Amino acid sequence: MLSTNIPEESGKKSLHFIEQIVENDLKEGKNGGKIATRFPPEPNGYLHIGHAKAICLDFGIAKQYGGTCNLRFDDTNPVKEDVEYVDSIMEDIQWLGFQWDNLYYASDYFGKLYDFAIEMIKRGLAYVDEQSAEVIASQKGTPTSPGTNSPFRDRSIEENLDLFLRMQAGEFEEGSHVLRAKIDMAHPNMHFRDPLMYRILKLSHHRTGDTWNVYPLYDYAHGQSDYFEGITHSLCTLEFEVHRPLYDWFVDQLKTDEYRPRQIEFNRLNITYMVMSKRKMLQLVKEGKVSGWDDPRMPTLCGLRRRGYTPESIRSFVDKIGYTKFDGIIDLSLLEFTIREQLNKIAPRVAAVLDPIKLTVTNYPEGQVEWNEAINNPEDETAGSHSVPFTRNLLVEREDFMEEAPSKYFRLCPGREVRLKNAYVVTCTGCAKDADGNISDVFCEYIPETKSGQSAADRKVKGTIQYVTAEHSLPAEVRLYDRLLSVPNPSEEKDKDFMELLNPDSLKVLTNARVEPILKDAEPLDHFQFQRIGYFNLDPDSTPEKLVFNRTVSLKDTWGKIADKMTK
RNA sequence: UGUCUCAUGGUGUAAUGGUAGCACUACAGUUUUUGGUACUGUCUGUCUAGGUUCGAAUCCUGGUGAGACAACCA
Numbered sequence: 001m002l003s004t005n006i007p008e009e010s011g012k013k014s015l016h017f018i019e020q021i022v023e024n025d026l027k028e029g030k031n032g033g034k035i036a037t038r039f040p041p042e043p044n045g046y047l048h049i050g051h052a053k054a055i056c057l058d059f060g061i062a063k064q065y066g067g068t069c070n071l072r073f074d075d076t077n078p079v080k081e082d083v084e085y086v087d088s089i090m091e092d093i094q095w096l097g098f099q100w101d102n103l104y105y106a107s108d109y110f111g112k113l114y115d116f117a118i119e120m121i122k123r124g125l126a127y128v129d130e131q132s133a134e135v136i137a138s139q140k141g142t143p144t145s146p147g148t149n150s151p152f153r154d155r156s157i158e159e160n161l162d163l164f165l166r167m168q169a170g171e172f173e174e175g176s177h178v179l180r181a182k183i184d185m186a187h188p189n190m191h192f193r194d195p196l197m198y199r200i201l202k203l204s205h206h207r208t209g210d211t212w213n214v215y216p217l218y219d220y221a222h223g224q225s226d227y228f229e230g231i232t233h234s235l236c237t238l239e240f241e242v243h244r245p246l247y248d249w250f251v252d253q254l255k256t257d258e259y260r261p262r263q264i265e266f267n268r269l270n271i272t273y274m275v276m277s278k279r280k281m282l283q284l285v286k287e288g289k290v291s292g293w294d295d296p297r298m299p300t301l302c303g304l305r306r307r308g309y310t311p312e313s314i315r316s317f318v319d320k321i322g323y324t325k326f327d328g329i330i331d332l333s334l335l336e337f338t339i340r341e342q343l344n345k346i347a348p349r350v351a352a353v354l355d356p357i358k359l360t361v362t363n364y365p366e367g368q369v370e371w372n373e374a375i376n377n378p379e380d381e382t383a384g385s386h387s388v389p390f391t392r393n394l395l396v397e398r399e400d401f402m403e404e405a406p407s408k409y410f411r412l413c414p415g416r417e418v419r420l421k422n423a424y425v426v427t428c429t430g431c432a433k434d435a436d437g438n439i440s441d442v443f444c445e446y447i448p449e450t451k452s453g454q455s456a457a458d459r460k461v462k463g464t465i466q467y468v469t470a471e472h473s474l475p476a477e478v479r480l481y482d483r484l485l486s487v488p489n490p491s492e493e494k495d496k497d498f499m500e501l502l503n504p505d506s507l508k509v510l511t512n513a514r515v516e517p518i519l520k521d522a523e524p525l526d527h528f529q530f531q532r533i534g535y536f537n538l539d540p541d542s543t544p545e546k547l548v549f550n551r552t553v554s555l556k557d558t559w560g561k562i563a564d565k566m567t568k
Numbered sequence: 569u570g571u572c573u574c575a576u577g578g579u580g581u582a583a584u585g586g587u588a589g590c591a592c593u594a595c596a597g598u599u600u601u602u603g604g605u606a607c608u609g610u611c612u613g614u615c616u617a618g619g620u621u622c623g624a625a626u627c628c629u630g631g632u633g634a635g636a637c638a639a640c641c642a
Contacts (some may be wrong), residue, residue, distance in 0.1 A: 143638060147638090340605095465602090
């Protein structure tokens with residue numbers, strides 16, 4: 001149970017394995033009873049929903065146990081990193097509802113790390129290798145066969161010291177020298193086969209500028225940074241499991257007291273039909289398959305936000321999936337459930353017609369307008385109501401009329417009655433067709449005493465449909481988003497080109513939609529339920545002249561299932 | 569012929585030697601001025617073979633299957 005959720009329930013729910021570890025450590029009095037975590041993104045891309053899982057854990061554990069959580073940018077590789085990403089990462093964390101206690105950069109520790117590297121050389125634990133990357137790689141051996149020692153492995157401490165200082169002084173070219181830890185080239189864990197600690201990069205760093213010519217690598221920097229910050233629980237994903245012994249080894253070289261940080265791994269988030277790899281997301285953006293990092297089909301936090309997902313719904317989702325060491329794949333429907341669950345409670349109900357067809361109330365006077373009350377949200381009594389117009393000339397959804405319909409069809413069909421929401425029961429009387437035989441008009445007659453609140457308002461009808469008036473409704477563009485991939489998991493189709501797996505129907509744009517007049521006052525990203533259709537929000541690209549709505553998620557579509565059954 | 573890790577319904581996750589539970593999904597029903605919501609019900613599970621024990625999803629051993637590791641990435 002994360003502290004981001006309702007505290008009353010915290011006693012009922014069982015603890016996941018990381019919470020148990022933390023509580024045990026607390027019970028045993030480790031690290032003086034302190035809890036300190038960190039969220040360590042590399043500023044080389046946008047945060048996505050997988051990061052949300054890590055963020056909720058790192059910040060959640062700290063909050064839950066009265067500890068602290070730092071934001072630390074893991075900026076040890078100036079090749080890939082950019083200031084642009086730093087800002088978006090901070091913004092997205094705060095949008096999700098979290099605030100860091102301290103803001104650090106791994107580059108803050110470059111000086112300390114450099115000094116300690118020198119210390120390790122002096123202790124005979126590190127050496128400078130002058131071989132090429134290819135040669136070093138070939139000497140590493142394979143997972144099933146041991147590696148061989150570098151010819152430079154046993155040079156003197158003085159020589160190593162001299163070379164390392166000259167590496168930093170800029171005397172050597174990139175790739176010509178590296179600093180390696182001297183451990184064991186035959187170790188069964190490949191990460192112990194003399195791992196690289198420093199490489200030469202003659203690049204300007206986004207924070208340290210041109211101060212450094214050598215930059216530390218992950219394995220040397222991460223545990224050390226945790227140690228410098230007093231992190232007690234260093235939470236990361238499962239692929240770092242094999243690194244943990246090395247993490248501990250480096251910390252052992254550094255530590256001078258009882259305190260030590262502890263790395264714990266949990267399972268990475270996978271969701272069906274979602275592209276979660278940074279490389280593939282970048283490819284989608286670069287090749288223009290999506291409109292950008294914040295395209296509503298993207299799993300990025302900014303994409304989900306634009307799509308209409310709320311921070312609460314994402315936190316609720318993360319809470320439901322839990323933390324284990326099992327590499328599974330979450331069904332997309334669980335994510336969709338959490339946003340439906342929340343939007344059902346908060347989204348005002350409005351009428352919208354995506355594919356309009358004229359419905360004329362033939363016995364209603366031309367030119368007459370009445371304004372009826374429409375409840376904003378039946379789930380929330382405090383949400384109030386607004387007025388909707390009713391006239392002779394209405395627009396309804398094209399699929400809400402069938403000239404010949406099966407018995408289970410509860411909408412407009414000649415001879416049948418339906419209720420027009422908030423107004424009257426009408427009897428459908430027929431339709432008109434154009435020269436090509438397409439239905440152009442639908443006709444009905446209203447029954448005056450069936451108006452909401454009147455004597456016959458309780459008249460039993462099986463269907464209720466929504467409508468807008470031809471005179472008052474506003475034109476709008478509606479974007480329907482679907483799953484981006486056509487298969488649940490692209491890794492199951494490894495032999496296929498990733499781009500071939502994209503769902504061609506992932507975006508449909510409807511340009512003839514009509515919406516209630518009240519929507520002209522909406523703010524960007526405001527949530528609505530278009531009744532009987534789905535949840536939508538107003539896109540930030542909207543203008544007063546052109547309203548643009550994004551569909552967050554569709555309603556549960558029982559009618560679609562009935563229709564499927566009838567056609568079989 | 570390596571090291572590390574994992575295996576509970578369709579999916580995810582509980583049960584820490586004592587009634588295999590929860591959520592999503594699917595299906596059925598009740599309510600409903602949204603074919604939405606809410607409520608009720610149904611289906612479906614401990615990878616396998618041994619062992620320890622009064623009792624095993626849980627502990628032990630062997631098998632099987634899956635994932636991570638051979639970047640001067642993190």
